[in-house]
Amino acid sequence: xxxxxxxxxxxxxxxxxxxxxxxxxxxxxxxxxxxxxxxxxxxxxxxxxxxxxxxxxxxxxxxxxxxxxxxxxxxxxxxxxxxxxxxxxxxxxxxxxxxxxxxxxxxxxxxxxxxxxxxxxxxxxxxxxxxxxxxxxxxxxxxxxxxxxxxxxxxxxxxxxxxxxxxxxxxxxxxxxxxxxxxxxxxxxxxxxxxxxxxxxxxxxxxxxxxxxxxxxxxxxxxxxxxxxxxxxxxxxxxxxxxxxxxxxxxxxxxxxxxxxxxxxxxxxxxxxxxxxxxxxxxxxxxxxxxxxxxxxxxxxxxxxxxxxxxxxxxxxxxxxxxxxxxxxxxxxxxxxxxxxxxxxxxxxxxxxxxxxxxxxxxxxxxxxxxxxxxxxxxxxxxxxxxxxxxxxxxxxxxxxxxxxxxxxxxxxxxxxxxxxxxxxxxxxxxxxxxxxxxxxxxxxxxxxxxxxxxxxxxxxxxxxxxxxxxxxxxxxxxxxxxxxxxxxxxxxxxxxxxxxxxxxxxxxxxxxxxxxxxxxxxxxxxxxxxxxxxxxxxxxxxxxxxxxxxxxxxxxxxxxxxxxxxxxxxxxxxxxxxxxxxxxxxxxxxxxxxxxxxxxxxxxxxxxxxxxxxxxxxxxxxxxxxxxxxxxxxxxxxxxxxxxxxxxxxxxxxxxxxxxxxxxxxxxxxxxxxxxxxxxxxxxxxxxxxxxxxxxxxxxxxxxxxxxxxxxxxxxxxxxxxxxxxxxxxxxxxxxxxxxxxxxxxxxxxxxxxxxxxxxxxxxxxxxxxxxxxxxxxxxxxxxxxxxxxxx
Amino acid sequence: xxxxxxxxxxxxxxxxxxxxxxxxxxxxxxxxxxxxxxxxxxxxxxxxxxxxxxxxxxxxxxxxxxxxxxxxxxxxxxxxxxxxxxxxxxxxxxxxxxxxxxxxxxxxxxxxxxxxxxxxxxxxxxxxxxxxxxxxxxxxxxxxxxxxxxxxxxxxxxxxxxxxxxxxxxxxxxxxxxxxxxx
Numbered sequence: 001x002x003x004x005x006x007x008x009x010x011x012x013x014x015x016x017x018x019x020x021x022x023x024x025x026x027x028x029x030x031x032x033x034x035x036x037x038x039x040x041x042x043x044x045x046x047x048x049x050x051x052x053x054x055x056x057x058x059x060x061x062x063x064x065x066x067x068x069x070x071x072x073x074x075x076x077x078x079x080x081x082x083x084x085x086x087x088x089x090x091x092x093x094x095x096x097x098x099x100x101x102x103x104x105x106x107x108x109x110x111x112x113x114x115x116x117x118x119x120x121x122x123x124x125x126x127x128x129x130x131x132x133x134x135x136x137x138x139x140x141x142x143x144x145x146x147x148x149x150x151x152x153x154x155x156x157x158x159x160x161x162x163x164x165x166x167x168x169x170x171x172x173x174x175x176x177x178x179x180x181x182x183x184x185x186x187x188x189x190x191x192x193x194x195x196x197x198x199x200x201x202x203x204x205x206x207x208x209x210x211x212x213x214x215x216x217x218x219x220x221x222x223x224x225x226x227x228x229x230x231x232x233x234x235x236x237x238x239x240x241x242x243x244x245x246x247x248x249x250x251x252x253x254x255x256x257x258x259x260x261x262x263x264x265x266x267x268x269x270x271x272x273x274x275x276x277x278x279x280x281x282x283x284x285x286x287x288x289x290x291x292x293x294x295x296x297x298x299x300x301x302x303x304x305x306x307x308x309x310x311x312x313x314x315x316x317x318x319x320x321x322x323x324x325x326x327x328x329x330x331x332x333x334x335x336x337x338x339x340x341x342x343x344x345x346x347x348x349x350x351x352x353x354x355x356x357x358x359x360x361x362x363x364x365x366x367x368x369x370x371x372x373x374x375x376x377x378x379x380x381x382x383x384x385x386x387x388x389x390x391x392x393x394x395x396x397x398x399x400x401x402x403x404x405x406x407x408x409x410x411x412x413x414x415x416x417x418x419x420x421x422x423x424x425x426x427x428x429x430x431x432x433x434x435x436x437x438x439x440x441x442x443x444x445x446x447x448x449x450x451x452x453x454x455x456x457x458x459x460x461x462x463x464x465x466x467x468x469x470x471x472x473x474x475x476x477x478x479x480x481x482x483x484x485x486x487x488x489x490x491x492x493x494x495x496x497x498x499x500x501x502x503x504x505x506x507x508x509x510x511x512x513x514x515x516x517x518x519x520x521x522x523x524x525x526x527x528x529x530x531x532x533x534x535x536x537x538x539x540x541x542x543x544x545x546x547x548x549x550x551x552x553x554x555x556x557x558x559x560x561x562x563x564x565x566x567x568x569x570x571x572x573x574x575x576x577x578x579x580x581x582x583x584x585x586x587x588x589x590x591x592x593x594x595x596x597x598x599x600x601x602x603x604x605x606x607x608x609x610x611x612x613x614x615x616x617x618x619x620x621x622x623x624x625x626x627x628x629x630x631x632x633x634x635x636x637x638x639x640x641x642x643x644x645x646x647x648x649x650x651x652x653x654x655x656x657x658x659x660x661x662x663x664x665x666x667x668x669x670x671x672x673x674x675x676x677x678x679x680x681x682x683x684x685x686x687x688x689x690x691x692x693x694x695x696x697x698x699x700x701x702x703x704x705x706x707x708x709x710x711x712x713x714x715x716x717x718x719x720x721x722x723x724x725x726x727x728x729x730x731x732x733x734x735x736x737x738x739x740x741x742x743x744x745x746x747x748x749x750x751x752x753x754x755x756x757x758x759x760x761x762x763x764x765x766x767x768x769x770x771x772x773x774x775x776x777x778x779x780x781x782x783x784x785x786x787x788x789x790x791x792x793x
Numbered sequence: 794x795x796x797x798x799x800x801x802x803x804x805x806x807x808x809x810x811x812x813x814x815x816x817x818x819x820x821x822x823x824x825x826x827x828x829x830x831x832x833x834x835x836x837x838x839x840x841x842x843x844x845x846x847x848x849x850x851x852x853x854x855x856x857x858x859x860x861x862x863x864x865x866x867x868x869x870x871x872x873x874x875x876x877x878x879x880x881x882x883x884x885x886x887x888x889x890x891x892x893x894x895x896x897x898x899x900x901x902x903x904x905x906x907x908x909x910x911x912x913x914x915x916x917x918x919x920x921x922x923x924x925x926x927x928x929x930x931x932x933x934x935x936x937x938x939x940x941x942x943x944x945x946x947x948x949x950x951x952x953x954x955x956x957x958x959x960x961x962x963x964x965x966x967x968x969x970x971x972x973x974x975x976x
Contacts, residue, residue, distance in 0.1 A: 059892045061923035062930050065814025076815050079933050089930050405958040409809045414918055419959055448809075511917065643888070643923035650892045654900065681888050684867035684917050685842045692886065723874040727884055 031149050035596030038147035039162045042169060042191050048598040049187035049631070051782045055658050056630075056649035056679040058186050060093040063646055067092050070176045085176050094185025095174060097623070097647045101192035102171055104624025107308055108572055109163045109199030110331065111243055112206060114307070116156065118245050118364050119210040125154035129205060131215040134482040140582035140593065141201040141575055145194065147595035153209055156202045163195045163202075186647075193627025194597070200625075201575035207244060208479055213277040216482040216576075218559035218566075223276045225284040225542040225551075226470035230299050231264050235379035237371055238299070238323075239267040240291065240314070241306035242571065244274035246328035246364040250304070251279035253368025263372055268294060269309045270535060270570030276476045277569065284474060287536035289508030289616070292317060292441045293460050297467070298387025301378040302351075302371060303358075307331050309507075309619065315357050321387045324351040324374060325358030328367060336360040344370050352377040389454075389461040397458050398425040400451040407445035407455055412641070413438055413511070417445060417455060429462040436463035437513035474542035475553045477534075477569025481580040483587055485560040489530070490588025494607050496706010498562050499713055500697030501530045501610035503577045503634075504537040505625055509618035509641045516615060516639075516686040518544035521552050521565055523690055527713050528562045529697075534574040537615065538567045571621060578632055581608045598783060605633025605676070606661070606780045609697035609710065612636035613689065617645070630679045635696040637689055642682045649679035653728060656771070661700055664779035667787040672700045672780070673732050673771050687721035695726070700780045704737035712740040730755050735774040736766050803955040807918050807945035816929065818941070821952040823968045826912075826940055827975025829952065830861065833910035833938075835901070841887065841916030842867030843943075847962070849915050852969040854878050856912070859976035864890055864902060869915060887916065891924040895931050913941045913950070925949035942972060 037044050065078040067087065075083030082088050087095070119127070129150045131138050139150050146159050170188050173179045179188065207213060214220050230236055239247040247267065254260050266272060266283030268291050275282045286294050288309050295303070295314070298321035305314060307329040315334050318325045327336045339347050339359040344366070350356050351374050361367055389397070403418035411417065415438060420431035436459050445455040460467070492498040502524040510516055517540045525531045533541060542551050556565035560580065568576050585591040585603045593600055604610070612629045614622050617638045623645050626636040630649060638645070652658055653674035660669050675698040683689035694714040702710060711732055718726040730751055733739060739747045748764065751757040757769025781787075803820055806812065830836050838861045840853050850872040857863045857880040865873055866887035873882055883902045885893075893899045899907045911928070913921050921941065926949040928939040941947040944957040944965045957965040 057892075059888065059895075059927065060931065061891075061927040063813070063923070063926070065816065065926075065930065078814055078816050078930060080930055403958075403960065405956075408958070409805065409807060409956070412808065412919070414807065416959055640917050640920040643920050646923075648888050648892075650889055652893070652896075654893070678889070681886065682920065684887060684920055687842075687868035687871070688866075688886065721871070722868050722884060723871040724884055 032592050032594040034147050035592060035594050035599070037597055038595035040145070040597060042166065042188055045191065045194075045598055046187045048601060049190045050183065052190070052630070052649070052679065053183055053186055056651050058094065058182060059648045059650045060090055061643055061646055062089060062093055063644055065089075087180060088182070090182040091180055091185060093646045094182040094189070095179070097645065098170065098185050098189040098192065099174055100620040100623040100645065101189045101196065101627050102167060102174070103620035104622070105163070105192045105196035105199055106167055107621050108196055108203060108624070109160065109167065111307060111572065112156070112199050112203030113160050113164070114329065115203060115206050115243060115245060116153065116160065119153065119206060122365060123210050125152065127153045127209045129153065129155070129209055131208070131480060134484045135216060135480060136483050137583050137586055139201055139205055140579040140586065141198045144582055144593045144595070144597055144600055145198050150205070153206050156206060159198065159202055163199050166191065166195055189627050190631040193624050193629070194631045196624035197575050197578045197628035197632070200572040201579065203572040204479065204569065204575055207274065211244070211248060211278050213274070214476065214478050216478055216480040218478065218557065220476045220478045220558060221280050222473045222475055222553060223280050223282065223284060225472035225474045225539060227285055227290070227294060227297070227467045228470040229283045230266055230285060232299055234262065234264045235301045235375040236264040236266065236299055237302045237304060237375045238285065238294065239265065239271045239275065239304045239306070240269060240310050241329070241332070242270040242308040243306040243329055244271050246306055246367045247271050247275045247304060248278060249364050249368040250371045251275055251282060253372050255279070259372060263375055270572070271306055273477050273535070273538065273570040277479075280476065284539055284542075287508045287539040288618070289441050289510070289536070292443050292456060293436075295323070296321060296387065296456055296460055298323070298382070298385065301382055302326065302375040304328060304367070304371060305332055305334070308621070319357045322382055322385065324378065326367070326371060327358065327360040328362065328364060330362055333360050334358070338362060340366065348373050348377070352381070388464060389457050394458060394461045395425070397453045400453055402451060404450055406448040406450060410444040410448045412440055412442060412444070415439060421458070424462060432459055432462035433466055435459055436466060437515070440509055470543060472542035472545070472551050473554055474539065474551065475558050475567045477567050477573055478558060479569055479573060480576045481560045481583065483583065486580065486583045486587045489561055490584045492562070493584060493609065494588060494701070496609060496699070496702040496710055499527065499529055499609065499694070499706075499710045501532060501577070501580065501608070502693060503532045503574065503610065503612040504541070504615065505534050505574050505612055506537060506571070506614035506616060506622040507618035508536045508540060508616040509639070510616040511640050512686070514540035514543050517541045518552065519686055520613060520615065520689065523717070524693070525552065525556050525563050525565045530560055530562065531565045532560070532568050532577050532580070533566060534568045534577070535571040571625070574625065578628065581610055581632065581634060584608050599786060601631060601633045602781055602783050602786070605782070607699055607701040608633070609699050609702070610634045611676070611693045611696040613693060614642065615639040615686070615689065617642045626680055635676045635679050637693055637696065638680070638682045639689070640682055640684050648681055650681060651677045651679070653677055653731060661780040661782065662784060662787060664781050664786050664788055665777065667784070667789060670772060670778065670780070673734070675700045675732070690721050691717040691726060698732055701778065703776065704735065704774060707732065707734065707738040708740060711738060715740060731771065733766070734770045734772060736764060737774065804946060805956065806948050807956050808922070811919070811922055811948060813926065813948050817948045818946065818950040818953040820946065820955050823971035824975055826942060826952050827972040829938065829940060830910055830912060830972070831976055835906060835908040836861050836910045836912065837864055837902070837908040838862070838912045838914060839864045839866060839887070839890065839916065840869045840914050841921065842869050843917060844869045844915030845872045848966065850876060852966070852973065853914055854880070855973040856976065857882065859973065861912070861976070862902060866890060866916065887920065887924060891927050894928060894937055897935060908937065909935070910938045910940065913939065913947070914943055916943070918943070918945050922947060922949055942969060
């Protein structure tokens with residue numbers, strides 16, 4: 001028989017028979033034995049979720065005590081009362097968490113789908129997924145969850161179909177009269193979190209394949225970061241959002257027409273990260289948190305918006321500084337007229353003459369010429385205007401402030417702006433300037449000011465010298481972690497001699513400004529952890545320098561190895577961090593990953609010392625990202641604003657039976673130390689966050705050497721930032737070999753005197769005290785099906 | 794400050810959008826809150842990182858010296874260490890501590906059982922608010938009375954002060970002193 005192809009076959013002599021072929025399974029698809037859960041539906045991994053939820057029980061902190069989702073309500077749920085439909089406060093919180101994860105997963109998945117639609121038109125369906133000789137496991141999440149090994153971008157279509165179908169099913173579960181159990185809402189949220197990670201992988205793989213973005217190279221170039229890097233002498237195009245193709249069309253136009261040195265392009269948020277992966281003359285102006293302030297400076301001659309993380313009032317804000325806006329995505333039209341099919345010259349003329357505040361152009365491949373021409377024509381019109389307050393206006397506004405405190409009550413950070421205004425009026429602008437970094441740039445203060453003071457503008461004025469000097473350097477997003485890197489570090493990570501993978505992710509809603517991000521990355525990189533940055537945290541870390549004026553990206557290598565500081569890429573690129581953990585199981589431990597989610601998550605939970613940190617988590621995407629990490633067995637710490645997500649997954653170290661693991665060797669139950677102690681937890685300050693993250697890198701399968709190294713960092717960070725020995729440190733000691741090398745005798749003495757442990761001082765050995773004795777062959781799992789005897793049967 | 798002298802504007806949350814539901818924190822005087830703490834069988838003072846600003850740490854220590862155990866969250870423990878405080882105190886992460894407080898079987902920081910009155914002081918506003926919400930909504934059986942003696946109106950607390958702007962710092966500090974004097 002001839003080779004079958006997609007399509008249909010009509011059989012001779014059988015006029016009414018046609019066989020449709022939707023998928024052809026070829027021999028290469030037998031690359032690994034199919035695991036138990038290909039494209040798992042919402043209950044297929046419920047058993048795994050319930051294992052997690054049993055140990056890490058959901059903790060709820062309601063933001064609102066009522067439910068108003070249907071006309072039975074509003075229902076008062078205070079005190080865990082039930083609403084008219086019967087839902088409890090607890091289940092209602094789980095429902096809201098699921099909603100957040102659905103929104104987040106939808107954003108990433110729709111981004112991938114949108115991009116696939118566009119790039120297929122330009123590049124065709126057969127763009128190969130080829131990440132070079134160092135990467136054979138090209139799409140670990142796609143393999144793990146769907147059992148698919150993608151060869152071309154069109155192979156992601158069934159993956160997207162699967163996610164989209166699940167989104168519909170899980171959204172249905174939110175309806176009044178559907179799900180009623182908090183635990184089941186959480187299981188569904190975990191399902192959504194997992195699919196969010198998959199959607200991100202699809203989106204990033206498509207843009208890597210189509211746009212030739214880096215495929216995991218460590219020596220990727222550096223680019224400029226910061227508001228001070230914009231050359232205001234040139235026309236400047238500001239791009240905002242996450243979907244790169246429209247902005248790439250602009251950079252392609254600049255390149256093709258030799259205008260790279262004549263027109264500046266820079267961006268906010270992930271689009272800027274992604275365009276620099278292809279065009280290194282682009283600037284990364286800022287992370288999300290400074291959007292309003294970047295717009296208000298009036299630097300931009302044109303603003304391009306695509307999708308996600310765009311201010312809802314962007315057109316109004318841009319209009320105030322005379323900047324036209326072009327919307328490029330049907331999900332974020334902002335009331336603008338769709339001019340996609342209009343002649344370019346007409347659109348350009350309307351924007352430059354100010355006949356319209358903006359337009360929508362929904363074909364990304366029509367954008368380059370229009371955007372560049374508009375910016376070049378707008379620049380001389382706008383060049384003579386200064387949109388930053390004059391000295392006189394600045395003083396006038398300060399003088400108008402009556403210290404009423406309304407701005408403070410409206411400020412998400414509770415910034416005491418009135419006091420800073422008063423100091424500035426007296427000649428000291430330092431307090432106001434310092435607030436520029438702590439301010440999250442929402443603008444709520446201005447709306448409640450009784451005197452109509454443009455507080456954001458006042459703050460920008462005070463911080464102008466800082467803005468002018470805000471010049472950082474950042475490596476471009478390198479994309480996936482190479483298989484060859486995993487071969488080198490798989491053993492040190494699992495054995496613990498590389499103490500952990502630290503993954504700063506997400507938005508810029510920090511409690512105390514961007515410097516905390518720098519501190520987190522620096523502290524862990526200098527201790528030999530691997531720091532994998534993505535999204536806004538990757539940008540904000542680049543704003544800070546050491547005493548030699550170097551950023552972390554300049555002082556640390558960018559390989560996935562000890563002490564590396566990697567910019568993995570945009571938000572969708574953080575799928576590669578999941579991917580790295582999966583590859584450790586696949587490449588180092590030789591576990592089958594195909595459609596084998598629970599086994600691999602179990603492996604990661606017990607063995608791979610990784611911890612995410614979303615220090616400024618703000619969006620629903622951050623909720624789904626963290627939840628996706630959690631299902632895969634990776635804990636995450638959020639900053640204090642993260643409590644507003646309403647739910648944490650907290651372990652109880654004081655309940656020993658919660659920490660029982662199965663030994664795969666014989667199926668026996670072993671009571672272990674609480675590792676990792678939590679799956680999702682908030683820290684109040686960065687000083688608390690640092691030792692907490694070190695603790696969350698501990699794993700039950702740590703070798704003595706690994707435990708010793710991890711415990712040393714945990715104790716050291718606690719002493720450094722909290723000024724105490726961590727009260728629970730002894731729980732993690734299994735034998736004298738786990739103790740920090742320095743002062744070992746001192747630690748033994750503390751164990752004897754304060755914890756009543758028995759010590760053989762001649763042999764310097766612990767005789768009695770630990771939760772369990774050391775056992776180098778211990779093979780922990782939470783899944784009974786992995787007991788070796790069970791496997792043999 | 795007299796609680797019966799409150800005006801509706803006093804009930805505005807420090808974060809003005811933090812509007813929640815039918816049960817709002819009662820604004821109470823130092824004497825009333827002090828009386829509640831004094832009558833508690835198992836009180837616990839929970840402090841956070843804002844305690845390190847100004848003289849608040851001294852007020853916390855003042856309360857601690859009246860025999861109230863202190864749970865130091867955030868990195869507030871560093872302040873107690875700097876002050877050489879030797880009274881009963883513990884480091885605990887606030888999320889974790891609140892979770893434990895919601896468990897009637899929890900044995901407490903000293904192994905002698907859970908607490909009936911918890912007092913929040915010097916904790917980042919929105920973090921404290923969320924934890925007070927958890928205690929209000931789920932700490933009902935047995936009832937845990939969670940009060941705030943911060944400079945903010947906390948709608949999820951059972952009892953709370955009103956908002957104090959910086960220019961009323963002295964008045965706020967005086968209120969803390971009066972609580973200490975009641976204990």
